[in-house]
Amino acid sequence: MKISSKRLSFRFFTHEDFPLFYSVFSNETVMRYAWIDKISSEESAYTFFEGFINTGEEVNKDGSYAFAVFSKEGDGFIGFADIQIHSRNNSGGCGEIGYFLLPEYWGKGFATEIANALIEFGFTRLGLHKLSARCNSNNLKSEGIMKKAGMTLEGELRKVRFKNGSWDGEKNYGILLEEWKVANH
Template identity: 30%
Template sequence: MNRTEISTDRLKLRLIELTDLESIHNLHSLPETDEYNALGIPENIEETKSIIEPWITNNQLPEIKNYTFAIDLISNGDFIGLFGLKLGSTKYKRAEVWYKIHSNYWKKGYASESLKAVINFGFKTLKLHRIEAGCAINNIGSIKVLEKVGMIREGHRRQVLPLKSGWSDNYEYAILESEVGCKQ
C-alpha cells in the first residue's frame, strides 16, 4: 500500500511497485522517450528490473529521499509515465524533478499537470524552498512544460548529457516556493 499519492483532476501519481515493471520497461524501450534521456534503452526486462528495484526500495524507506511515481490516468487506470522527485540536503530544502511520459500521451497536458502537482507536493507537504529541473536544449517539449508551470531558466550547461546522438547541452530550470503560492 502506497503511503504517498498525489491526485489531480485527470491523474494519480503513486509510488511505483514491482507490478509496474512491464509498463516501465515498455516506457523505457520507446525510442521517442529515449531521445533526450541519458538512461538509454534497456537490453531486456531484467535490466529494467535492476534499474527500478532501488527506486522501489527507496520508496519504502521511513524517510524517502527519492520519490519515484507512476503516473496513471484516473479515467481508466492506464499507466502513462514516470515522475521523479529527488531530495537534496535537508539544510538547503531543495529537490530536482524528472519525468518521462509515454509518447502516446504527449501533447495532452499530462506532463504539465503532473509537474504542477509535484511542485505543490514539494512546497506544501515536504516544505521545500526550491525545485530544480534540467533538460536537453533541443527538448522543446520539456522546455515548454517547464516554462508553462512557471519554472525559470537559470543556466546553460555545456555538453553534460551523454545522449545517443552525442553530448548535449542542458538548460537548468528552477522555481521557488515564493513564486507559486502553492495553488492547486
C-alpha cells in the first residue's frame, strides 16, 4: 500500500528496509521525547521491526499501518510514520498517528505534511471516524504539528512517561472526521 503528499511518498516497510528503520529508532536525538528509549542493538531492534512489516492491505502484527517515508525530491528516506488502529466497526473506528523524522529533515514542514497525509489516509481510505496523536508534554514542536494538522488538545496525562530518569507528562490531541471534512472542503 502506498500513499503520497505534495513532497513525500509513503510505502510499507519491507524486510530490506531494516537499516532505514534502525537509523530512526537508534537515533538518540530522534528518540529524545519518544515513548520508548532509543534502541541500542540491532538484534533487539529487528524483533521490534518485524512487528511493523505489513503484508497485503491489512494491519501488521503491531496493529498498525507502518510506512517508510521518502522525499520525492531525490528519493531520500526521511523517517517513519504509522497509524495504530485502536478500534473498528461498521460506523468507523479510532486510530492514532505517529511519526519520527531523521533530524536533517526537521524544521522543513515534513512532519506536518506527514501528519496531514496520515489523517487523510485514516479518514478516506481506512474509514475511521477519529484520529488521535500524543506527545511528551515537553515536546513543543510535536505539539505544534498536531495543532497545524487541525487536531484539538483533549487532555494531558501527568507524569506517565519515564524518560531520562524522570517522569514527564503526555499531551493527547484528536480530530474527528466531521471536523476534518469542514476544514478540508
